[in-house]
Amino acid sequence: MAPALNGDAADLLVVGAGAAGMTAALVAALEGRRVILAEATQQVGGTTSTSAGTLWVPGNPHAARAGHGDTVQQAATYLRALLGPDDARGRRQAFLDTTAEALAYLEERSSVVFASAGKHPDYLPQPGAAIAGRAVGPLPFDGRTLGADFARIRPPLPGFMLLGGMMVGKADIQALVGRYGSWKDFLHSARLVARYAADRLRHPRGTRLVMGNALVARLFQSLLAAKVDVRFGWRLRDLEVHEGRVVGASFDQADGAVRHVAAPAVVLATGGVGHQAALRRELVPDGDSFRSLAAESVRGDGMLAARRAGAAIERHALGNLLWQPVSVVPGTSTAGGLFPHLFLDRAKPGLIAVNVAGRRFVDESLSYHHFVEGLLPQGRAWLVCDAAFVRRYGLGVIPPGTRRLGRWVRNGYIACEPTLAALGRRVGIDASGLAATVARTNGFADTGSDLDFGKGGTEVGRFNGDPAHAPNPCLGPIAAPPFCALEIHAADAASSAGLATDGDGKVLDAGGAPIPGLFACGNDAASIMQGSYPGPGATLGPAIVFGYRVGRSAAAG
8 A cells, every 4th residue: 555645545545436436446345455535516427327327348248148249359340341450559459358257246246237238239230230139238236235335426417307307228118108008118118107106295206217427326335335435525636746746636525625536546537538628629520519418517537647657648530529419498408418329319210300491411310429520510510300200209308298298398308390391491491401301201101111311221230220110210201390490519428539548448658658656447548449439339339348447456456
């Protein structure tokens, strides 16, 4: 253990309590090290807490037990097709070689438990792509087991909670929408609502946690059990370096005090670029003009501190940010009032995305990242549908089953008009272009073939479409007034650019040499996906796996 420098001391200091940081801290503690985990806010979870909680982990044991037949070799083929050969440091292969080991370790020694997502296709049709098996998600978690520490879990986005605080996953939504169609769905829905009603007698929100919130809670419960010393309200000020080695860090507190922690190893997991305007401008043209889904507390602290200590920042030719389309929800402040359009509406039949000329510009059923690649050059864009679509599938934050849209029109979230021409005038879309586009895509809906962009022609598109709709699960008419439009924007969900690291998360300097005592994981480390987005959970999978590798490496000294 390092000597204290006017403060505390630990065997390992981890900065940032998102998925990667909590995993690194947990693993090191389970390996017998005294760990201090410093978190800038009063809650754990960071951006992970508002995510879907899915991990992209090829060759995982859950896929093997379910008989999905996925292999690490097939995933390596897929990534090679997308990205070319692995980098000289072998980080991609390190990830692939460790997925099964990392998941098995966590499930055997902590409260972190996963289940296969089953069919959940990779996002790009390349050799080695898988339809099922590579994605896993955390099992639901009972927040009541945390007692008073339940308040330490950062809540999900408001748009992913119903009735003011009830979390729901994809299966829950399907059951709620079909609650009057079968006894199974009715009973599932009734149990959800009854549990939530009981929760609200004692808690400010529901305690049945799913998706990213469940992952965060499981990691936090495990940290508490492992006696990790979590310091809340400690924002990284700077790294402390002695004779070229990182020996600790200093932290700012809300009352103006500066605290120090000495440690022979420091792990940076502060969330990546986030809302740091200068870094955003450096990495992306006009980067500070784009919205971000990163937690409000993510300000590039780790990357900037590491750079001051001599670290190199790795950039990627395919892109330095990873994207999601969002709409802005009036009257909410959490995460800037943004609702991410992941899978609930864009791929469904009866919706198109158009630009100011009223023209489509992309296959709407593509993954969120690749959809935004088409959105970025447009300037402004809208999702267009009719009210019947909203009733059936929902639109953005408006849940399925909504029949009266007046509230959403009055607060400016959507525009609805009796004709396409009036809709175009209301929001600023060329009316003739919009009418022509709707007529053309309605023809595609009849034939089941999108001749312009191939909507419904990929595995991921059909997966997120409506399997009960024929002949194409992603194509349907926009025919019955009123017609609706919702403006959408590009937002980053994570950074691909980050600190250059090796396969064990050791941070490298400009010459490629490790900086002694310094590690990084999560979004603080450059993504092994190098600006691409191969499948669901392509940020969280590496975050957990490299958090594990970093924890083991740092614990080993």
